[in-house]
Amino acid sequence: MNFDGYYIPGLSNQIITKYVKLTYLYEFEKSATIGTFPLKFYLMEKQPTNILILGNGFDLNFGLKTGYCDFVKSEQFLKLKNFGSELANYLHEQNDLNNWIDIENELTACSHNQLGNLEKEYDDVCAALMNYLEQIHYPKDQWPTARAYDLFEAYQNKEFLVIDFNYTPTSRLLLQHFGKSDQQIDDILIKIHGSTAARNIIFGVEDSAKIKRQHVFLKKSFNKNFSPRDFKKMFQGAESLAFFGHSLGITDFMYFKDFFSNATFSNKRKDLIIFHYGKQGYLDLHMQLDDMTNNRLSALKQSNTVTFIDSVLG
Numbered sequence: 001m002n003f004d005g006y007y008i009p010g011l012s013n014q015i016i017t018k019y020v021k022l023t024y025l026y027e028f029e030k031s032a033t034i035g036t037f038p039l040k041f042y043l044m045e046k047q048p049t050n051i052l053i054l055g056n057g058f059d060l061n062f063g064l065k066t067g068y069c070d071f072v073k074s075e076q077f078l079k080l081k082n083f084g085s086e087l088a089n090y091l092h093e094q095n096d097l098n099n100w101i102d103i104e105n106e107l108t109a110c111s112h113n114q115l116g117n118l119e120k121e122y123d124d125v126c127a128a129l130m131n132y133l134e135q136i137h138y139p140k141d142q143w144p145t146a147r148a149y150d151l152f153e154a155y156q157n158k159e160f161l162v163i164d165f166n167y168t169p170t171s172r173l174l175l176q177h178f179g180k181s182d183q184q185i186d187d188i189l190i191k192i193h194g195s196t197a198a199r200n201i202i203f204g205v206e207d208s209a210k211i212k213r214q215h216v217f218l219k220k221s222f223n224k225n226f227s228p229r230d231f232k233k234m235f236q237g238a239e240s241l242a243f244f245g246h247s248l249g250i251t252d253f254m255y256f257k258d259f260f261s262n263a264t265f266s267n268k269r270k271d272l273i274i275f276h277y278g279k280q281g282y283l284d285l286h287m288q289l290d291d292m293t294n295n296r297l298s299a300l301k302q303s304n305t306v307t308f309i310d311s312v313l314g
Contacts, residue, residue: 047237048161048188052151055165057245057277061148061311064136066168068103069095076128080121087121104205104251107218111211119217126203133168133196140177147275147311151244152178162189163231165246167201192229192255193220200225206251228254235259240271244311248288260292264299272304275311282308 059066071077072095080088087110095101110118143149156178164171175185194200204220205211211218220226235241236259248256263270276282285308286297293300300306 048159048234049239050155050158050160051235051238051241052155052160052162053165053241053243053246054162054171055244055246057247057275057281057311058148058164059166059168059170059245060277061245062143062146062170063139064168064170066133066136066166068101071129071132072101074128074132076132077125080124080128085121085124086115087118087125090115091125104209107205108209108211111209111215111218118215122204122218126201129203130167130196130199130201136168138170138173140173143174143177147309148244149174151242151275160188161234163192164189165192165252167191167193167196167203169195169197172197190229194223194225202226206254208250231255232258232262236262236266236268238270240273242273242275244275245277248285248292253292257292260289260300261294264293264296264303266303270304272306273309274306275309278310278312282310 056066072092077088077092081092090110090113091101091103091106094106107122115121152174162171162175171189172185175189176182180188191198193202202220202223202225204218204223207219207221209219216222221228246252263272274285276285289300290297
């Protein structure tokens with residue numbers, strides 16, 4: 001095996017080569033990680049044929065109360081508010097005004113407000129979010145009624161990789177339900193933003209967010225568990241990609257922009273399956289795709305087989 005081509009952020013090539021040579025002789029240990037990624041993903045030689053990309057709508061499809069609106073109304077969050085957290089009070093107020101909340105945008109706004117101890121209060125909100133998500137109940141007997149369940153079931157006899165943007169253990173529990181061992185799951189599951197199970201969630205704003213210099217701790221990239229991954233090559237090599245519950249929004253633009261832009265003129269036709277939530281979801285996703293393809297939506301659909309599926313419908 002040639003080790004010369006490997007690069008892992010934060011490690012010298014000498015250390016990588018020595019480490020890889022040692023670990024390659026054995027099975028990769030479950031604890032061998034760089035940031036939120038198992039080391040094996042940096043060394044992946046086999047191109048996944050099918051890729052599933054999951055966003056918060058995946059959890060919501062199972063009836064789980066994992067939205068930020070649910071969190072802001074939770075006991076864990078209200079405790080911060082009642083103890084006088086200015087950040088918690090501000091976020092709660094915005095949720096009451098709009099009946100929904102985009103926490104990442106509000107964190108950006110908070111950077112320009114005169115909050116007394118933003119860093120500590122931000123850390124407190126992160127901890128409260130993990131505590132809230134950890135106490136969520138997973139009614140497995142109701143899973144088969146969800147469209148998200150059907151998606152996973154359809155891929156069980158195929159080779160696939162799961163890229164999960166959620167903090168929750170839903171995807172792992174579902175893979176276990178379909179008979180996958182922990183080792184098999186570790187081989188096919190990437191938790192982009194960390195997980196509550198590992199207590200390493202990556203919560204914050206993107207690098208492009210206009211925040212004050214001293215508030216750099218609000219950026220996801222500030223988190224010591226943050227390990228940026230360029231999925232462009234992996235996406236381009238796959239035969240099919242299915243997006244469930246992901247808005248393809250600005251907060252995760254960096255993962256998808258190049259792929260969708262190139263997909264408008266790629267010679268390799270792909271199956272793109274995009275689940276949306278009702279008419280508004282269909283509209284919102286098209287607006288995002290229009291941006292990422294540089295207004296070449298028609299070219300995207302001509303160069304690929306693009307299927308939109310309403311997750312609301314049975």
